[in-house]
Every structure is written in structure tokens, then in C-alpha cells.
Amino acid sequence: MKKTSFYGMVLALIALLAPPAMAEETIPIGVAGPLTGAYAAFGEQLWRGAEQAAKDINAAGGVNGKKIELFKGDDACEPKQARAVASQLTDRHGVKAVIGHFCSSSTIPASDVYAEAGILHITPASTNPMVTERRITTLFRTCGRDNQQGSVGADFVVNKLKAKAIAVIHDKDTYGQGLADSMRAELHRMGKKEVLYEGLTRGEKDFNALVTKLKSVNADAVYFGGLHNEAGPLVRQMKEQGLKATLISGDGIVSEEFVVAAGGPTFAEGVHMTFGRDPRKIKEGQEVVEQLRKTGYEPEGYTLYAYATMQIIAAAITATRSTDGATLAKWLHTNDVPTVMGSKGWDAKGDLKVSDYVMYRWNAKGSYAEVP
Amino acid sequence: MEPSILAQQTVNGLVLGTSYGLIAIGYTMVYGIIGMINFAHGEIYMVSAYLTAIFLAVLASFGITSVPFTLVVVLAATICVTALHGWFLERIAYRPLRNSTRLAPLITAIGLSLVLQNYVRLSQGARSQGIPTLLQGSFAIPIDSHGNLIRITHVQTLIVIVALLSMAVLTFIMHRTSLGRACRATEQDRIMASLLGIDTDRVIAIVFIIGAAMAAIAGVLVSLNYGSFDFHIGFVTGIKAFTAAVLGGIGSLPGAMLGGLILGLAESFFAGFVNSDYKDVFAFSLLVLILIFRPSGLLGQPQITKV
Numbered sequence: 001m002k003k004t005s006f007y008g009m010v011l012a013l014i015a016l017l018a019p020p021a022m023a024e025e026t027i028p029i030g031v032a033g034p035l036t037g038a039y040a041a042f043g044e045q046l047w048r049g050a051e052q053a054a055k056d057i058n059a060a061g062g063v064n065g066k067k068i069e070l071f072k073g074d075d076a077c078e079p080k081q082a083r084a085v086a087s088q089l090t091d092r093h094g095v096k097a098v099i100g101h102f103c104s105s106s107t108i109p110a111s112d113v114y115a116e117a118g119i120l121h122i123t124p125a126s127t128n129p130m131v132t133e134r135r136i137t138t139l140f141r142t143c144g145r146d147n148q149q150g151s152v153g154a155d156f157v158v159n160k161l162k163a164k165a166i167a168v169i170h171d172k173d174t175y176g177q178g179l180a181d182s183m184r185a186e187l188h189r190m191g192k193k194e195v196l197y198e199g200l201t202r203g204e205k206d207f208n209a210l211v212t213k214l215k216s217v218n219a220d221a222v223y224f225g226g227l228h229n230e231a232g233p234l235v236r237q238m239k240e241q242g243l244k245a246t247l248i249s250g251d252g253i254v255s256e257e258f259v260v261a262a263g264g265p266t267f268a269e270g271v272h273m274t275f276g277r278d279p280r281k282i283k284e285g286q287e288v289v290e291q292l293r294k295t296g297y298e299p300e301g302y303t304l305y306a307y308a309t310m311q312i313i314a315a316a317i318t319a320t321r322s323t324d325g326a327t328l329a330k331w332l333h334t335n336d337v338p339t340v341m342g343s344k345g346w347d348a349k350g351d352l353k354v355s356d357y358v359m360y361r362w363n364a365k366g367s368y369a370e371v372p
Numbered sequence: 373m374e375p376s377i378l379a380q381q382t383v384n385g386l387v388l389g390t391s392y393g394l395i396a397i398g399y400t401m402v403y404g405i406i407g408m409i410n411f412a413h414g415e416i417y418m419v420s421a422y423l424t425a426i427f428l429a430v431l432a433s434f435g436i437t438s439v440p441f442t443l444v445v446v447l448a449a450t451i452c453v454t455a456l457h458g459w460f461l462e463r464i465a466y467r468p469l470r471n472s473t474r475l476a477p478l479i480t481a482i483g484l485s486l487v488l489q490n491y492v493r494l495s496q497g498a499r500s501q502g503i504p505t506l507l508q509g510s511f512a513i514p515i516d517s518h519g520n521l522i523r524i525t526h527v528q529t530l531i532v533i534v535a536l537l538s539m540a541v542l543t544f545i546m547h548r549t550s551l552g553r554a555c556r557a558t559e560q561d562r563i564m565a566s567l568l569g570i571d572t573d574r575v576i577a578i579v580f581i582i583g584a585a586m587a588a589i590a591g592v593l594v595s596l597n598y599g600s601f602d603f604h605i606g607f608v609t610g611i612k613a614f615t616a617a618v619l620g621g622i623g624s625l626p627g628a629m630l631g632g633l634i635l636g637l638a639e640s641f642f643a644g645f646v647n648s649d650y651k652d653v654f655a656f657s658l659l660v661l662i663l664i665f666r667p668s669g670l671l672g673q674p675q676i677t678k679v
Contacts, residue, residue, distance in 0.1 A: 040498035199649040205598040208384035209643035260502035263599020
């Protein structure tokens, strides 16, 4: 008795280790991002979007008659783990395309692995310019670039707020500092100079010393390149010390968690951020938005970006009848694809031809609306 | 340098420093009594932040709105449950290994810190958690005739007052009660103390409980101050508090608070007047410098090797 159950376990183990037996009938696609860790809210957005898209595509008959099978990859926004996850997705699961990586600092090392494996890699969320500046032909993105985002931010601060003393703060990470740097470059191009340019430490909660410093230079606009975990306490401490400056940030704070991290809507109110035109308001996506809301999930932030990315991959595979990365990439470089976020097309680098960043403002109800 | 800015940075540093100091007490007491670093102490602090949120929610569900009452109950309940965690930690990770090699409990403590972190992550979720603002508002103190003022929020004031109070209580316990005498005796010579009828296992357990209770006080107040926390906060804060304990002289109670204050002020001043990019570099350079000239920390007793 004991012996058979032991052999049973061994067999079960072997079955677990063996490559998926259904490999012939499905198209394996990887979804990678921070599914755990401090930035797990964003990973959930990517996964929910991709999962819903795969469900919808499979319900409509799949891709060339084959079903899409999704594989999760958790990088926790750590560059080293991102590389390991990328190898796991390509070697063990044999994915034919990857949706993902959220943090630019994860997308960049992982993209080398995907490029080596020759598969299509589309990030729905990494906005650092370096992502597409390294001549990887099989790499695309469905979001904008930080320099586009930075220039919208700089234009807002200078022309709309008419700020006199602009401070630029970042979190010393690839994304955060990259965003802050592109905003600063745009400021300089406009003939303005910031009064303060400094970094804070990710994972900390006390930025009171920095806030006092902002007060001492009389900053009336603070541009922050970073994520909501640090932006929340920063804006709270600014208000507690009575600093009347507007905080402007990028798409790193597009999550209801920003309000939580700030300690409530009273603190988050008045913070501005750049983000693509709200994908939930684009008419092509209404049906999907309804569907996701029915499951009890609000498709905020990058959810629909991930959905659109899945559609793009499916469209390319359907059109070329191939899963070869180079073939798919060649097709995407020359064809526009209709998605839940409208029609998307790419330039030679893999960046979107048209970026659609606009300015949003967090309100007293803890949600955000476009600034008219 | 304006005096109002200098004063505000001092306040920032003092508040940050007292919270480091409160957590540092846990490190320093455990080291003092068994000569080992408790690497799970940062996670104990993290657990207490979650407990604060849970007890606040429980009280709110009963419709209790009185702020002082809520504060006292939450503080008391969090201290109790966190102290239980401290006792449990000693029971699982330290007591079974009391007479094994010095490194073994170090590893079990690290293991337990991973367990605590991931247990909280799995049971409470990876997202940041928020705490309702209990005490709003701040004191504005004018500094000069130009209308420059410094601001201290009510919560920050509370942090400093409660920290000083608990330091006073702790000092009283250690120096004036029989429990404190037993602790000091065990610290000096565990074998001799047990020969004289002191239950040293019980004393060690109590030291863990006291350390956890101090971390709980910090956890309640600090999470009220920042309004949010996640399962990660134990790591960075734990390292900072450990640094504070070493800086002040590990094993020394006033040293832990002094080390916390120095570290908090150093970070604040460097970030405020030089550059916040390098404030940690500065804080740790200071630690290295102090250890070169005073190897056992500012208030630490030099180790005497018995021949």
C-alpha cells in the first residue's frame, strides 16, 4: 500500500515536470509582472486584463483554431528575478509571446532573454525610453514613453500652473529617475530651471526632511518620478507641514492604492498625474469594461492595456499563421491593429506612433478625472 | 540657514529618531541578555502595524468614536498581541537552541522573519494598507518675527511623549523592581544567576516580550503618523533600528534611544541641508566612524575578556 502510493507520487512528480502534453493544441503566452511584492497591484492589473482577453478570444474560437494558454511570471519588480522568470517562461513553458513586465527595470533585463529566444515581447506598461532604444526588433510597447510623458508634465507645470519654483524629485529607480530626467530636460528646453533635483529612497516612509527642504526653497510645484508607495507619504507630509505646492507625477501612481498610501482622499486630493487618455472611456472598449466590472474588478490603470496587448498578439498570429518572433514583429511594424483602446500602430523602434498622454487630477472622492 | 528651517529639521529628526529608538530597544535588550541579534524584530514591528489597523477597524465597527479611548485600547491590545508574538518567537526560534552553536538561533530568527513576512503577505494581501486619520491637525510654533513657523502634528507630539514615557517606565522596571534585578543578573552571568534561584528561561522570555511591546508602541504610533504600511516595512525600519542600537552601544538601554535620536537627526540634517540621495551613505559612514573610535558604541560597556 505504502509502496504504491510512493510510486504514485513519483509518477505525479514526473507528470508535473514533463512539458505540457497539450502543447500541440494551445498557444502558450506568458504574462509577467509584479504579482507579489509591494507593487502587486500593478501586476494584478496586467493579469486581469490579459486573462479576460484570452478568455474572450478563446470563446470566439481561439487563434487559428488553437486556444490561448496563459502562464504567470512573477518578477516582484526585481531585475534579477525578472531575468529568472523570463528564462522560466521561455525554457520551461515554451511561451510563444510575452505580455509584460511592469517596471522598466524588470522589462529591460527580461527583454534580452526573450530576444535570444526569438519570441515576440510586448510590454503594456514600461515607459522608460531605454526599453525600445536598444534595437531589439521583436520588442514593442502599447504604452507611451517617458519623454512624451515628461513633456506633457513640463508643459502643464510651466504653462498651466505657471509655477515659479519647480522641484524635481525621483525614487532613484530606472522608471522614476528616467521620468524625472525627461521632465527636467523638457523644462531646460523651455528655458526654465528647477530649484531642486533630488532622490528619495524606495521603501521608506519618512520624507519630512525633504519636505522641509522643499519649503525652504519655496517650491510651488513638485514633480515626482516614482510609484504610489512613496508618492503617498510624500504628499501627506507636504500637507502636514503646510507646504502649498502642487504635486505632479506620472503613470506610476495610477492606482487606488495611491489614495491608501497617502492616508485618504483628503491628502491625495489635488495631486496631478499624466496617463494615457482613460482607456475605460474609449468606445471600442465599453463591452470589455462592463464585463470586467461584472466580475467585481474595476479595470483601472493598465488593465485594458494588457487586454489590448493580448489582442495585438492574437491578431499578429492570426494574420501571419506563425509564432516566430521575427515574422510577427515584421507584420506589426507594417500593420495597424484594432484593439479595445482603438487602432494601434508602431514605428521602427516599436514605440506607438501616436501617444495620448493627458493630465489627470485626483479628487476628494479618491478617484481621478481628466483636467479640462 | 534660516532658524525656522533648522528648527523644523530638528523636529523631523527627533520624531524619526524616537521611533528608531523604540524599536532599537528590542535589539539591544535581547543582545544584552543572550548576546545574539534578534533578526525577526523588524517583522514584529511590522505585525504590530497590521494589528493596529485590525483593532482600529474592530473598534470602529462597534461605533466607538472617542479618540483618547480608541488610542488607549488600540495601544493596549496591540502591545498585548505583539508581546505574544515576541514570546512565541523566543519559544520557537531561541529556547530550543539555547545550548547549541551561536549561529543556530541567528538562522532560525532569520527564518522566522521570513515566515512572519510571508504569512502576513498571504493572509493580508500584498497591497498597502491604510489607517484612518485618528488625530488631525498640528501645532504651529512661531520661530521669528517674520511669521516663520515650525509645524508639529499632534501624532508627532504623541510619538515623542509616549516614547519618553515608555523609556521612563522601562528604566524604572530595570532599576527598581525585582524583575529588573533578575534581568540584570541574567545579563551579567546567566549560569550564576540560575544557581542563585533565578528562572533564567523565564527572564529571557520576558525580555523578548518587553522588546516586542516597545516595537508595538512604535508600530501603533508610526503607522498613525504615516497613515499607511505594507508587509515590507519591517525590513528597512529593522535595519535602521539595528544601526541605532549599535551606534548607541548594543546592550545599553539609554544607548538605544540615543543612537536612534542621533541617526534620525543625522538623516534629517543631511537630507535637509546637503542631499537626500546620500543620506543613508552619510548615516552609515557616521556609524563606521563612531565604531572606529568607540568600538562598543557610544554608551556601550567594553567587552572584558575573562582570563
